[in-house]
Amino acid sequence: MNEFLDILYHEFELPLSNPVLVFALILLIILVSPIVLRRLNIPGIIVLIISGIVIGPYGVGLLEQSSAIDLFSTIGLLYIMFIAGLELDMNQFKANRNKSFLFGFFTFILPLGIGFPVCYYLLGYGFNASFLTASMFATHTLLTYPIVSKMKVSKNEAVAITVGGTILTDTAVLIILAVIMGNHEGTLDMAFWQRLIISLAIFSAIIFLIVPRIAKWFFTRMENEKHSHYIFVLSVVFIAAFLAELAGVEPIIGAFLAGLGLNRLIPHSSALMNRIEFIGNSLFIPFFLISVGMLVDISVIFSGPMALIVAGTLSLVALFGKWLAAFFTQLVFKYSSSQRKVIFGLSSGHAAATLAVIIVGYNAGIIDENILNGTIILILVTSIVATLATERAAKKLVAESTEIDAAEVKKSDAYKSEAILLPIANILNFDKLLEFAILIKDKSSPNPISILSVVPNNEEAEVNIARATDKLEDFVRQASASETPVNVLAAIDHNVAAGIARKSKEIIADLIILGWPTQKGLMDKLIGKKMEKIISANKKTSFVTYFSRPLGTHKRIFLIVPPLAEKEEGFRLWIHKIELLSKELSVPVVINCTAETEKEIKKELKELKTDSPVTYKKFSAWEDFLILGKDMLEDDIVVLVSARKGSTSFQHILPTIPAKLEKYFFDKSRIIVYP
Incomplete structure (x- = not known):
């Protein structure tokens, strides 16, 4: 008995050393602490940092810094920066790039210009410490973006330029970090600059030219190995971080640029993106935040007035710098006071990049514990202020609006109960079809994607239904990985087309997505006899799709629209x-149509307030359809808007075009739309 008690005492001796017990404790904190403190409306990031303070060596002493905690902390830090680059909406940035750059300049230079003299002259820190701390003021984390999204003001231009400004300011701060580290180590000479410029050029070429090509090849060749995609992405992040270190900059820059490099290849609603965010937000990032809290020595804050003065000064300077940037942005672009306030609210939150800069500086001995602890207080204060400011400003934006956003009204009315039906014909290519449906599904619709299998009405009908349902289980898991609800349906009918039409009416489907027929002999006047029957048997908007490569590897949508298409009900x-x-693929759209149709499409896209780059080309020579081939690129998704017989936009040439697409453009991904 005494031996057992000795073992028990040894295992629970502080600080805990058993790796299993340490890991279990941290997981328990990640699980419990946000739930307990949620009712106090404390941001989750602050909860985890406070938890780290409590259990750390300067708190109750449950844990101490170790190689294992340092490893997970480093992974979490790199993960934060990678996700920051991966989640940036590149279309939104391009649409407002000039305004975003100007705001990015304001929100970078003003906090830096105010913060440096305050730290250098008022607080008495050295050049490196003052410059590094001042650069920390320039960063911002979009902690409160979910608020503007929830209140339906995310399409407001002020919100868009604030999101875009993140690219400039965070990248500039990370470059400054590299320069400060070089100055601190005494290597800031002409050779340093030459080495930095050359190494950064080589590193950027690897990240933005070589890595996307390798990723595209990997995702194409290993398309069915879904789990290996995540391992590949994770490998890219850490290899990029290591290469950045070799290039003379901090690893966090490599992780951030790796996110930008892979941005276009990972759709925002894909299962892979969901896995990346899920694992990061569930484990690595909370682990990092707890480890940050473990660095905080509470006794330093209460040891004298200097620590409290530093914390208060840092918080005031950070908030004032961001307010000034929002104010100048309002003056230049003539925004309303509510837009200024929402810019301030979104940009005043400090978290990810702020922690990254300060932790690197602290580990290098550039900054002291007062600034480290003051930064933790700054994060707490700015998170609360940003939340309150954004919420109030977003409410005012909604109240001041003379009319509710027409696009949002239309989308909520038309798609709030959107139902998508996927009849299954060829199970070998069905994964791409399901991925496409997941990407274009309206995220506000509670209805699941319905996968339908139609089996012949014979003596083996029940057995065939059971077999079809079993085969579809893998696709249900695929949809579950992207948190998209899926419903498996089965219908018994002598006629496949009739079964699909009947089921589409039962679930009140808005959209039917079909796979392109692949068997020889099926190509007829339309696509094939079966497809012709399916299209003519229902009046629902139907997409007939074929994808020659993974969706994320496409670079453009090439849209072909017939005259009077705007008159159709499903336009x-x-x-x-x-x-x-x-938007999901972050690719531009090229639209070939007549001047009248172009006018109506522009009108519709204006109401949707799209950020996607769209170009128009005049086209009316439908008898010479193949001439469009000279404008198509290898990585295009060719989308043809067709029409059913008897409809307003129908013309005799349309039924022959699908066969031409398959014959002359067999290597291209293609979609035929039947409104």
Whole structure:
């Protein structure tokens, strides 16, 4: 008995040393602390940092810094910066790039210009410490973006330029960090600059030219190995971080640029993106935040007035610098006071990049514990202020609006109960079809994607239904990985087309997504006899799709629209879906149509307030359809808007075009839309 008690005492001797017990304790904190403190409306990031303070060596002493905690902390830090680069909406940035750059300049230079003299002259820190701390003021983390999204003001231009400004200011701060580290180590000479410029040029070429090509090849060749995709992405992050270190800059720069390099290849609603965010937000990032709290020595804050003065000064300077940047942005672009306040609210939150800069500086001995602890207080204060400011400003933006956003009204009315039906024909290519449906599904619709299998009405009907359901289980898991609800349906019918039409009416489907027929002999006047029957048997908007490569590897949508397509009932639906696909894949759209149709499409896209880059080309020579081939690129998704017989936009040439697409453009991904 005494031996057992000795073992028990040894295992729970502080600080805990058993790796299993340490890991279990941290997981328990990640699980419990946000739940306990949620009712106090304390941001989750602050909860985890406070938890780290409590259990750390300067708190109750449950844990101490160790190689294992340092490893997970480093992973979490790199993960934060990678996700920051990966989640940036590149289309939104391009649409407002000039305004975003100007705001980025303001929100970078003003906090830096105010913060440096305060730290250098008022607080009495050295050049490196003052410059590094001042650069920390320039960063911002979009902690409060979910608030503007929830209140339906995320499309406001003020919100868009604030998001875009993150690219400039965070990248500039990370470059400054490299320069400060060089100065601290005494290597800041002409050779340093030459080495930095050359190494950064080589490193950037690897990240933005070589890595995307390798990733595209990997995702294409290993398309069915879904789990290996995540391992590949994680490998890219840490290799990029290591290469950045070799280039003479901090690893966090490599992780951030790796996110930018892979941005276009990982759709925002894909299962891979969900896995990246899920694992990061569930484990690595909380682990990092707890480890940050473990660095904080509470006794330093209460040891004298200097620590409290530093904490208060840092918080005031950080908030004033961001307010001034928002104020100048308002003056230049003539924004309203509510727009200024929402810019301030979004940009005043400090977390990810701020922690990254300060932790690197602290580990290098550039800054002391007062600044480290003051930064933790700064994060707490700015998180609370940013939350309150953004919420109030967003409410005012909604109240001041003379009319509710037409695009949001249309989308909520038309798609709030959107239902998508996927009849299954060829299970070998069905994964791409399901991924496409997940990307274009309206995220506000509670309805699941319905996968339908139609089996012949014979003596083996029940057995065939059971077999079909079993085969579809893998696709249900695929959809679950992206948190998209899926419903498996089965219908018994002598006629496949009739079964699909009947089921589409039962679930009140808005959209039917079909796979392109692949068997020889099926190509007829339309696509094939079966497809012709399916299209003619229902009046729902239908997409007939074929993807020659993974969706994320495409670079453009090449849209071909016949005259009078704007007169069809499903015009707005397919416009919305193409715009959503463009946004998910971060690719531009080229639209070939007549001047009259172009006018209506522009009108619709204006109401949707799309950020996707769209160009128009005049096209009316439908008898010479193949001439469009000279404008198509290898990585295009070719989208043809067709029409059913008897509809307003129908013309005799349309039924022959699908066969031409398959014959002359067999290597291209293609979609045919039947409104």
